[in-house]
Amino acid sequence: MGNDIKCMYFNHKFKDKPQGKQCGWVQKNLTQVNITIENLADALVYGASFKPGVLAGGNKAENWIEQQLFGLDFDNGIRIEEAYNKVISLGIMPCFMYTTFSHEEKHHKFRMIFCNNIIITDGNIRDKLQATLMGIIGGIDEVCFNRDRLFFGGKGHTVLYPNYDIRINAESIIKKYWNDEFEQYISNAKPKSKKKKDRTDAGIKNKTVDTAKERTTYENPNVKAIKEHDIEYLRKALAHDPIEFENKNEFWDYIYSELDIAELIDIDDLKSFCCVLHDDHNPSANIFTTQNGIQKYRCCSENLTLNIKQLIEVLGDFKSEYKAIQFIMNIYNLSIKESQWSIEQRENIDLMISNITLNKFKELCPQADKNIKYAKDTFLMMLSIARNNVYSEKFSNDDGEIVFYVTNKKLSEYLGKDNGQKKIDKVSKYVKMLVYHDLIRILDNDQIPKELLKNALKYTNSNKNRANFYAILSWVIQQLSTIENNGVRWKEKGYRIAGVSFDMFYRSEGFDVAASIYPQYKKKKNEYGEIIDCSTTKASDERTLKISKIILQCIQQKGYCTEKEVVYILGNKYRYEINETQIKRSLNEIMDLYGLKKVKANEALKEQYHIKSEGYPNIIIEDIT
Numbered sequence: 313m314g315n316d317i318k319c320m321y322f323n324h325k326f327k328d329k330p331q332g333k334q335c336g337w338v339q340k341n342l343t344q345v346n347i348t349i350e351n352l353a354d355a356l357v358y359g360a361s362f363k364p365g366v367l368a369g370g371n372k373a374e375n376w377i378e379q380q381l382f383g384l385d386f387d388n389g390i391r392i393e394e395a396y397n398k399v400i401s402l403g404i405m406p407c408f409m410y411t412t413f414s415h416e417e418k419h420h421k422f423r424m425i426f427c428n429n430i431i432i433t434d435g436n437i438r439d440k441l442q443a444t445l446m447g448i449i450g451g452i453d454e455v456c457f458n459r460d461r462l463f464f465g466g467k468g469h470t471v472l473y474p475n476y477d478i479r480i481n482a483e484s485i486i487k488k489y490w491n492d493e494f495e496q497y498i499s500n501a502k503p504k505s506k507k508k509k510d511r512t513d514a515g516i517k518n519k520t521v522d523t524a525k526e527r528t529t530y531e532n533p534n535v536k537a538i539k540e541h542d543i544e545y546l547r548k549a550l551a552h553d554p555i556e557f558e559n560k561n562e563f564w565d566y567i568y569s570e571l572d573i574a575e576l577i578d579i580d581d582l583k584s585f586c587c588v589l590h591d592d593h594n595p596s597a598n599i600f601t602t603q604n605g606i607q608k609y610r611c612c613s614e615n616l617t618l619n620i621k622q623l624i625e626v627l628g629d630f631k632s633e634y635k636a637i638q639f640i641m642n643i644y645n646l647s648i649k650e651s652q653w654s655i656e657q658r659e660n661i662d663l664m665i666s667n668i669t670l671n672k673f674k675e676l677c678p679q680a681d682k683n684i685k686y687a688k689d690t691f692l693m694m695l696s697i698a699r700n701n702v703y704s705e706k707f708s709n710d711d712g713e714i715v716f717y718v719t720n721k722k723l724s725e726y727l728g729k730d731n732g733q734k735k736i737d738k739v740s741k742y743v744k745m746l747v748y749h750d751l752i753r754i755l756d757n758d759q760i761p762k763e764l765l766k767n768a769l770k771y772t773n774s775n776k777n778r779a780n781f782y783a784i785l786s787w788v789i790q791q792l793s794t795i796e797n798n799g800v801r802w803k804e805k806g807y808r809i810a811g812v813s814f815d816m817f818y819r820s821e822g823f824d825v826a827a828s829i830y831p832q833y834k835k836k837k838n839e840y841g842e843i844i845d846c847s848t849t850k851a852s853d854e855r856t857l858k859i860s861k862i863i864l865q866c867i868q869q870k871g872y873c874t875e876k877e878v879v880y881i882l883g884n885k886y887r888y889e890i891n892e893t894q895i896k897r898s899l900n901e902i903m904d905l906y907g908l909k910k911v912k913a914n915e916a917l918k919e920q921y922h923i924k925s926e927g928y929p930n931i932i933i934e935d936i937t
């Protein structure tokens with residue numbers, strides 16, 4: 313498969329970060345190239361430079377013509393593995409990552425590069441994708457937004473998390489994650505911008521000093537309390553009734569559309585007031601509501617637009633998003649009904665994700681790890697889907713495991729593959745491989761929580777595009793050994809991903825194993841065309857044993873047993889426990905088990921068994937042939 317992409321590239325390998333004149337030299341020497349993603353990645357970790365956007369007739373943003381690669385610049389202290397886990401949990405897979413020249417162990421600085429499944433030629437889509445990626449991942453240097461953004465390489469000499477074939481899907485990412493607030497990245501990048509970010513930071517620091525020393529301007533008590541993280545004061549001032557939300561989505565909806573910024577910072581005239589973020593003498597701030605009903609704080613002199621959470625982050629100088637959210641919950645008396653269960657489940661999945669991505673799984677289950685080498689993306693994607701499905705115990709199975717559903721088509725779409733049937737088939741084979749290893753478990757309809765089944769049926773009505781239900785089992789020590797044993801067996805049996813099918817497993821390991829991977833085969837038809845369930849429960853095993861005794865006795869006594877007789881005897885004996893269908897089902901099992909067969913009696917058979925009755929009944933006899 314061709315991994316060639318187009319970008320602006322300069323092959324000079326710097327040993328250190330280019331400075332001053334060197335930067336201009338790089339700009340001048342960037343040329344449009346077709347390069348494989350592997351080669352680009354390898355060059356970048358040795359100091360080459362590139363621009364993801366393809367420019368023609370100049371090297372400014374207005375010269376942008378198309379783009380397939382997208383880069384994010386992390387320099388705010390988030391750690392590499394943390395950022396990687398975050399994007400994975402969002403279901404977005406980077407092609408590779410690399411550390412920049414100024415990366416240090418104690419302060420990670422790195423880039424994450426994505427490749428879209430198609431070349432984007434519409435600048436608006438390009439901007440929207442870039443803004444969406446920046447917005448949902450967070451903690452990204454805003455200057456990397458620009459269409460003409462230049463990325464220097466680094467000196468790490470190692471490509472991180474290479475996954476060159478993986479693609480993102482701009483359309484579905486935007487559809488899934490676009491949020492009006494991300495508009496700020498786009499509007500901030502318009503030509504008039506002037507290093508606003510640095511100024512804001514500096515402004516806040518100066519202000520704190522001012523406050524401590526000789527602040528003369530009036531500071532309203534609410535703003536002061538936010539700056540000083542004075543929860544007690546704000547709780548009283550805002551006097552918000554407590555609310556408990558079912559899940560995070562509800563919580564965020566409320567925060568953005570219901571909370572009142574003007575009330576929070578105690579402003580009367582929404583249209584014009586002195587900015588609370590900088591030393592403002594002419595009113596340059598206002599509060600407005602977007603079309604989607606989200607309140608925004610706007611400072612015209614700093615060219616800054618913030619939602620309530622961001623405003624609190626800036627005002628309170630919060631260094632962690634988590635702390636800012638906790639603060640909001642505290643001052644407004646809000647909580648999210650998150651059970652210990654859902655927290656645990658999410659942590660379990662996070663652990664799996666980091667075990668896989670940090671190559672620890674290799675130590676835990678070496679053979680399984682080898683087997684699933686190419687199925688890892690699929691596995692990570694399924695983990696991320698499961699993670700997003702942790703709402704409440706309602707959606708778990710009897711063992712308390714997270715249950716989720718996805719169609720193979722959707723899965724392949726999320727993985728950024730195009731929608732060709734071949735790709736979908738490949739993904740579905742990877743899934744079966746994961747199921748074989750018991751990394752995920754595929755569920756039969758009767759194992760699916762009813763609520764979830766209802767939801768799923770809404771989305772998939774055609775059988776062809778059927779949603780499969782899966783459970784994720786947590787990696788306790790026993791489970792890890794099961795996984796590894798399965799891995800060893802996979803190897804011993806000489807399975808190949810291309811051969812994955814019901815037949816392959818059936819021939820080599822029998823019906824039960826095959827049916828556990830393809831639960832739809834559990835229901836097979838008997839000789840009358842009746843659907844019978846081949847999965848057995850313990851209770852039905854015992855019942856079958858009892859029933860078979862009666863039949864065998866009959867046959868011993870007179871050589872045969874009529875079907876009617878069986879139904880009659882069993883119906884009497886088990887009247888309260890089983891019905892006729894179940895008897896018939898058991899009967900099939902029993903005949904299989906004891907080498908019996910059911911035939912329609914003819915004259916010869918009637919004579920042989922001394923059957924006196926009228927007609928030609930169905931009889932059960934030993935299958936001698």
Ligand SMILES: [Zn+2]
Nearest residue numbers: 587590611614
């Ligand atoms: Zn301002």
